[in-house]
Amino acid sequence: MGVVVPAGRPTDAELARLAEDAAPFVRLAMVEDVLNLCRANSLWPITFGLACCAIEMMATGMAKYDLARFGAEVFRPSPRQADLMILAGTISRKMAPVVQTLWDQMPEPKWSIAMGGCTISGGPFKYPGEYAIAEGAEKIMRVDVHVPGCPPRPEALIAGILTLEEKIKQGRRFGRTR
Amino acid sequence: MTAQTPTLTAEPLDTYTLNMGPQHPSTHGVLRLVLTLRGEKLVHVDPVIGYGHRGHEKMAENRTYAQFLPNTSRQDYLSGVIYNNAWCEAVEKLAGIPVPERALVARVILAEFNRLASHLMWIGAYLLDLGGWTPQLYTWDDREAILFLLESVTGSRLTYCTGRFGGLSRDLDADFPARARVVLKKLKDRWQEYEDLVEGNVIFVQRTRGVGIFTKEQCQSYGVTGSSLRAAGVAYDVRKVEPYGAYPRFQFDIPTRPESDAFARYWVRVQEMKQSVRIIEQALEQLPDGPILTERGLGSKKRLKLPVGTQYYAVEAARGAYGILLVSEGGTEPYRAKFRVPSYANLAVMQDVMPGYMVADLVGILGSIDVIIPEIDR
Amino acid sequence: MAAPAELVRLLDERGWTAEPPTAHPMSGVSESRWVLPEHLVAAARALKEAGYFYESLTCVDRLDPQGAFELVLTFARWDAPARIGVRVWTPKDTPVPSLAGVFGIAEWNEREAWELFGVEFSGHPKLRWLLLPDGTEFRPLLKSFTAPPPSIYDDSLTAPASPDDRTDPDTHG
Ligand code: SF4
Numbered sequence: 001m002g003v004v005v006p007a008g009r010p011t012d013a014e015l016a017r018l019a020e021d022a023a024p025f026v027r028l029a030m031v032e033d034v035l036n037l038c039r040a041n042s043l044w045p046i047t048f049g050l051a052c053c054a055i056e057m058m059a060t061g062m063a064k065y066d067l068a069r070f071g072a073e074v075f076r077p078s079p080r081q082a083d084l085m086i087l088a089g090t091i092s093r094k095m096a097p098v099v100q101t102l103w104d105q106m107p108e109p110k111w112s113i114a115m116g117g118c119t120i121s122g123g124p125f126k127y128p129g130e131y132a133i134a135e136g137a138e139k140i141m142r143v144d145v146h147v148p149g150c151p152p153r154p155e156a157l158i159a160g161i162l163t164l165e166e167k168i169k170q171g172r173r174f175g176r177t178r
Numbered sequence: 179m180t181a182q183t184p185t186l187t188a189e190p191l192d193t194y195t196l197n198m199g200p201q202h203p204s205t206h207g208v209l210r211l212v213l214t215l216r217g218e219k220l221v222h223v224d225p226v227i228g229y230g231h232r233g234h235e236k237m238a239e240n241r242t243y244a245q246f247l248p249n250t251s252r253q254d255y256l257s258g259v260i261y262n263n264a265w266c267e268a269v270e271k272l273a274g275i276p277v278p279e280r281a282l283v284a285r286v287i288l289a290e291f292n293r294l295a296s297h298l299m300w301i302g303a304y305l306l307d308l309g310g311w312t313p314q315l316y317t318w319d320d321r322e323a324i325l326f327l328l329e330s331v332t333g334s335r336l337t338y339c340t341g342r343f344g345g346l347s348r349d350l351d352a353d354f355p356a357r358a359r360v361v362l363k364k365l366k367d368r369w370q371e372y373e374d375l376v377e378g379n380v381i382f383v384q385r386t387r388g389v390g391i392f393t394k395e396q397c398q399s400y401g402v403t404g405s406s407l408r409a410a411g412v413a414y415d416v417r418k419v420e421p422y423g424a425y426p427r428f429q430f431d432i433p434t435r436p437e438s439d440a441f442a443r444y445w446v447r448v449q450e451m452k453q454s455v456r457i458i459e460q461a462l463e464q465l466p467d468g469p470i471l472t473e474r475g476l477g478s479k480k481r482l483k484l485p486v487g488t489q490y491y492a493v494e495a496a497r498g499a500y501g502i503l504l505v506s507e508g509g510t511e512p513y514r515a516k517f518r519v520p521s522y523a524n525l526a527v528m529q530d531v532m533p534g535y536m537v538a539d540l541v542g543i544l545g546s547i548d549v550i551i552p553e554i555d556r
Numbered sequence: 557m558a559a560p561a562e563l564v565r566l567l568d569e570r571g572w573t574a575e576p577p578t579a580h581p582m583s584g585v586s587e588s589r590w591v592l593p594e595h596l597v598a599a600a601r602a603l604k605e606a607g608y609f610y611e612s613l614t615c616v617d618r619l620d621p622q623g624a625f626e627l628v629l630t631f632a633r634w635d636a637p638a639r640i641g642v643r644v645w646t647p648k649d650t651p652v653p654s655l656a657g658v659f660g661i662a663e664w665n666e667r668e669a670w671e672l673f674g675v676e677f678s679g680h681p682k683l684r685w686l687l688l689p690d691g692t693e694f695r696p697l698l699k700s701f702t703a704p705p706p707s708i709y710d711d712s713l714t715a716p717a718s719p720d721d722r723t724d725p726d727t728h729g
């Protein structure tokens with residue numbers, strides 16, 4: 001059969017028929033959706049470990065768990081090349097301004113994963129009168145996905161990354177943009 | 179020249195300052211080094227620490243002895259079993275709690291496996307620092323085998339908390355020795371591969387030979403311990419000098435090397451892994467039957483009260499001598515707990531060692547001493 | 557004179573040791589002695605010459621009426637199971653002579669004792685913050701310290717002050 005393009009300016013009815021005919025072959029989506037699909041499948045995390053959880057983050061990238069299967073293994077040493085910050089470890093009060101600076105240095109669009117109890121709420125180090133840590137990463141920046149555990153297993157981190165990928169594909173941005 | 183003329187003589191004009199860290203892929207966490215350079219030469223190195231300070235020592239005063247147990251394995255998370263055992267042993271010693279034979283030997287087995295895992299991780303990370311990606315995949319593969327084994331006993335991969343006052347919370351199961359031997363066999367088959375891959379590598383040898391030399395005076399002045407000290411020709415190992423737990427029963431050597439350079443530290447760690455395998459093999463042979471926790475069940479007793487006193491207890495952790503100074507005033511909580519962590523001294527000595535080297539050697543030297551920053555910052 | 561017993565006898569003979577101000581026993585060391593602050597540097601020199609290394613420095617807030625700290629230093633050897641505990645009793649606001657000129661690591665240990673407790677060390681090259689952020693005003697390891705000033709990093713600004721939920725040993729743990 002094939003699609004016949006009428007000469008001259010098409011009427012609305014003709015356009016509708018055209019779209020119907022092309023539907024099996026052409027996907028009409030917003031460019032942003034396509035971009036999000038690309039972004040979700042090639043996350044570049046920043047090489048950045050704070051404490052114990054960082055070891056599990058490294059384990060996730062290594063031989064057995066192989067984060068490369070999900071397209072998120074290109075750990076970048078520079079924040080300017082990264083679009084994902086995996087907050088792995090305890091954020092101390094001395095470190096908090098540094099984390100904030102790193103986050104600000106990352107270009108938009110960017111996402112973050114709070115890995116482990118420490119970055120969710122202060123975790124094991126939170127108690128009345130505690131003086132040394134920031135009680136959760138959300139005190140200083142936006143967090144997209146929380147992965148609980150102390151430390152979370154590599155499978156948990158992978159699940160967190162997959163959740164984030166879903167979220168990116170749907171084009172959703174939550175919370176503050178800071 | 180009038181008094182108002184601004185002078186810049188405070189800083190010699192031919193040097194400049196470079197900030198490295200706290201986020202730098204080769205600082206193993208959150209260390210910051212303020213470098214003063216003349217051209218490419220290091221003139222002054224000033225480590226800035228504290229970016230991982232979590233207040234463990236204050237926490238210890240706010241927790242009962244048992245509640246503090248999980249914290250110990252989060253200080254040096256790469257040798258969590260050793261730290262966990264050390265806390266238990268320090269408390270046991272002050273409280274006079276007996277430990278069953280089986281638990282003593284099982285602690286040694288777990289601790290040595292943990293030491294192996296820690297050294298393997300170090301080898302991978304160090305070679306990555308020097309630019310080699312591949313060895314890391316091998317060492318992590320071996321490490322995962324060990325972690326799988328430890329997980330079957332302790333239930334966790336990294337932050338172990340199996341120690342109890344008076345033994346261990348879980349027993350080694352019946353097929354543990356068989357599974358452990360499989361892992362040991364796998365490791366032993368790998369030694370040759372590591373040697374070929376690393377020690378025969380011209381780039382590695384050239385980048386590590388003759389850099390980062392510690393003198394014995396520096397080691398004494400800073401209290402350097404662990405593999406870094408042994409690579410400087412001093413056979414100091416707490417397991418031998420002040421034997422604790424079940425260590426006196428086992429035969430093992432202390433590898434030393436006189437050169438004290440980064441290569442020597444690599445070599446010593448590899449030899450130490452072989453000795454750890456040797457210890458585990460003997461321990462598996464000698465593993466006695468019997469209970470794993472003392473009858474008094476102090477492992478779960480929450481209101482454990484310790485007699486008044488100050489107690490120092492030292493063990494050999496993966497990075498050197500780890501010491502716990504425990505002050506008890508007779509309560510259910512420590513009055514004060516101080517942790518003498520090996521990385522602290524091993525990093526502090528860098529101020530003296532580094533000046534004079536090229537900036538390109540810095541990562542090679544820093545990596546070779548194997549520091550864990552949250553342990554230093556506590 | 558490397559053996560701990562001989563060494564402490566030497567310290568005793570030179571009159572560097574003091575009567576114990578408290579009765580707290582110390583274990584885990586071969587020998588321990590109380591040393592008067594003014595003799596600390598000389599004692600450390602003697603230990604260094606005898607082949608000991610500086611292992612640790614612990615400050616203990618003893619809550620003495622006059623406000624006294626106990627400093628516990630341990631020294632050990634590479635070749636023998638010999639550990640010497642050196643204890644110093646120092647009233648608050650009285651500087652202790654710094655050992656940074658004798659042992660390199662003392663510099664960091666003393667900075668730590670200064671920032672966490674407020675112990676002053678005389679002759680220290682750089683008594684600045686080590687672990688805490690520069691400019692921290694409080695001394696967190698003092699027994700009188702309860703909480704830091706409210707900041708954006710903790711929940712104190714958003715949540716009402718919680719009662720002391722220090723876990724009951726019988727229900728948690
Ligand atoms: S959550 Fe647990 S494992 Fe992770 S950084 Fe905090 S203490 Fe360490």
